[in-house]
Amino acid sequence: MSQLPTDGDTIVAIATAPGRGGIGIVRLSGPLAHSIAAKIAHQPLQPRHAHYCTFSDTQGEPIDSGIALYFPAPHSFTGEDVTELQGHGGPVVLDLLVNTCLALGARSARPGEFSERAYLNDKLDLAQAEAIADLINSTTEHAARNANRSLQGAFSNAIDDLVARVIRLRVYVEAAIDFPEEEIDFIGDGEVSRQLQSLIEHLEQVQAQARQGALLREGMKLVIAGRPNAGKSSLLNALSGQETAIVTPIEGTTRDVLREHIQIDGLPLHIVDTAGLRESPDAIEREGIRRAWHEIATADHVLLVVDGSAGFTSPDPRDLWPEFHAQMQREIPVTVILNKCDISALGPTIEEFETFTTVRLSARTGDGLELLKTHLKQSMGYAGEGSFSARRRHLQSLDEAHSALLEGWSQLEGAGAGELLAEDLRACQQALGEITGQVSSDQLLGEIFSSFCIGK
Numbered sequence: 001m002s003q004l005p006t007d008g009d010t011i012v013a014i015a016t017a018p019g020r021g022g023i024g025i026v027r028l029s030g031p032l033a034h035s036i037a038a039k040i041a042h043q044p045l046q047p048r049h050a051h052y053c054t055f056s057d058t059q060g061e062p063i064d065s066g067i068a069l070y071f072p073a074p075h076s077f078t079g080e081d082v083t084e085l086q087g088h089g090g091p092v093v094l095d096l097l098v099n100t101c102l103a104l105g106a107r108s109a110r111p112g113e114f115s116e117r118a119y120l121n122d123k124l125d126l127a128q129a130e131a132i133a134d135l136i137n138s139t140t141e142h143a144a145r146n147a148n149r150s151l152q153g154a155f156s157n158a159i160d161d162l163v164a165r166v167i168r169l170r171v172y173v174e175a176a177i178d179f180p181e182e183e184i185d186f187i188g189d190g191e192v193s194r195q196l197q198s199l200i201e202h203l204e205q206v207q208a209q210a211r212q213g214a215l216l217r218e219g220m221k222l223v224i225a226g227r228p229n230a231g232k233s234s235l236l237n238a239l240s241g242q243e244t245a246i247v248t249p250i251e252g253t254t255r256d257v258l259r260e261h262i263q264i265d266g267l268p269l270h271i272v273d274t275a276g277l278r279e280s281p282d283a284i285e286r287e288g289i290r291r292a293w294h295e296i297a298t299a300d301h302v303l304l305v306v307d308g309s310a311g312f313t314s315p316d317p318r319d320l321w322p323e324f325h326a327q328m329q330r331e332i333p334v335t336v337i338l339n340k341c342d343i344s345a346l347g348p349t350i351e352e353f354e355t356f357t358t359v360r361l362s363a364r365t366g367d368g369l370e371l372l373k374t375h376l377k378q379s380m381g382y383a384g385e386g387s388f389s390a391r392r393r394h395l396q397s398l399d400e401a402h403s404a405l406l407e408g409w410s411q412l413e414g415a416g417a418g419e420l421l422a423e424d425l426r427a428c429q430q431a432l433g434e435i436t437g438q439v440s441s442d443q444l445l446g447e448i449f450s451s452f453c454i455g456k
């Protein structure tokens with residue numbers, strides 16, 4: 001559902017990754033795509049036919065030999081005339097090809113402009129276009145599979161289905177408002193209420209799937225914090241299975257922030273090891289501690305590591321460090337790690353409290369590490385693969401749509417206010433429309449497509 005026309009330019013870019021490769025592809029889209037490629041290839045191109053030919057520059061000098069392809073509009077990736085020059089994948093050769101295209105009337109494509117055109121020409125909706133970028137950028141197999149499902153339309157179909165249900169309900173409610181003298185009391189008979197309730201449930205299912213998709217796409221930031229020598233670096237190493245961080249009995253070993261990306265059964269985690277929190281006379285260490293607090297404040301989940309062998313009694317992080325709580329601007333899920341259980345009398349255990357969980361383990365021997373991993377998967381709501389990829393932007397729109405329905409529900413239940421419900425349903429439809437781009441602004445499109453790589 002595009003509202004914005006493209007500018008009519010013919011765009012060109014290298015479609016393959018920068019650097020050297022076996023094959024490199026230069027792609028053109030727009031009205032001159034065929035004539036430019038035909039000049040370079042010295043022959044008119046048959047639709048969807050692989051022509052093996054010599055590519056030459058504007059002087060007729062050979063540049064490369066390769067395959068030329070022509071996808072006439074509208075049956076192409078962008079919906080416009082598209083041609084491809086598939087040559088040898090050297091950066092110099094590909095630049096020569098691009099420069100020849102520019103000399104023949106094309107202009108350089110902006111990042112994401114091919115996908116943007118595909119969207120503007122109704123080849124893809126916005127969520128599908130975003131899924132292309134997510135597919136290219138995915139770092140785990142699960143994330144890639146989810147992105148592909150979104151590209152195939154799984155997420156968009158779920159949204160379109162919700163929109164269709166909202167529209168049906170709107171029609172019903174608005175008819176009831178416009179024809180109050182009708183025999184049947186549409187709103188009073190409970191039908192609207194039933195439909196609204198089922199719509200809310202349906203939306204909540206899509207929300208749960210989308211959250212899962214966003215989690216797999218972005219991963220969670222897990223910050224390891226605690227007093228010096230509690231075993232934070234040892235825990236990072238145990239979780240990552242690598243000797244990333246330096247472990248010594250000397251307090252204040254870790255002075256800077258260390259980062260590691262790991263997966264727990266496909267759940268991507270960005271783990272951050274921080275300097276031990278204490279008063280320090282050392283300026284470098286103090287700076288490390290300042291950075292540690294910054295990391296903690298921006299975490300999705302904090303592992304608060306304490307030396308569980310040292311006669312530790314109260315597991316409440318607020319008793320441990322009033323400053324920990326004082327620094328928190330918002331509620332962040334905290335797991336207290338009672339480390340060094342190998343030298344305490346107690347074996348690995350997990351205990352749930354109202355506001356946090358404790359896991360007793362040994363970072364040194366790895367005992368209890370599985371308990372922690374299972375707990376992290378659970379508390380992050382990770383249920384395996386999921387059904388499609390989603391972004392924070394989509395979650396926000398789904399939240400808005402959800403709030404609008406809840407608002408409408410209370411209007412209906414409270415005052416039987418059909419007019420206000422109708423207004424909330426309209427807001428819900430608007431929020432859902434932003435996901436697939438049925439409703440979109442230039443600014444939103446700019447933000448989305450400019451983050452793509454060039455040539456996509």
Ligand SMILES: Nc1nc2c(c(=O)[nH]1)N(C=O)[C@@H](CNc1ccc(C(=O)N[C@@H](CCC(=O)O)C(=O)O)cc1)CN2
Nearest residue numbers: 015025027071074075076077078079084086123132456
């Ligand atoms: N060489 C090459 N490989 C590529 C792409 C490309 O542009 N070029 N792609 C670029 O992202 C991806 C494939 N995506 C594509 C999506 C649609 C069409 C296309 O021609 N669609 C027409 C015809 C469909 C059909 O024949 O069934 C259409 O939608 O009308 C081509 C590629 C990955 N591989």
Ligand SMILES: Nc1nc2c(ncn2[C@@H]2O[C@H](COP(=O)(O)OP(=O)(O)OP(=O)(O)O)[C@@H](O)[C@H]2O)c(=O)[nH]1
Nearest residue numbers: 228229230231232233234252253254276340363364
């Ligand atoms: N017995 C035992 N010792 C451990 C365990 N985990 C860490 N240690 C020891 O505790 C000491 C401190 O470990 P680190 O991992 O460097 O602790 P840290 O919290 O990162 O320390 P700082 O960098 O100083 O903040 C080292 O001597 C480790 O070998 C454990 O599970 N069991």
Ligand SMILES: [K+]
Nearest residue numbers: 229248250253
């Ligand atoms: K240490």
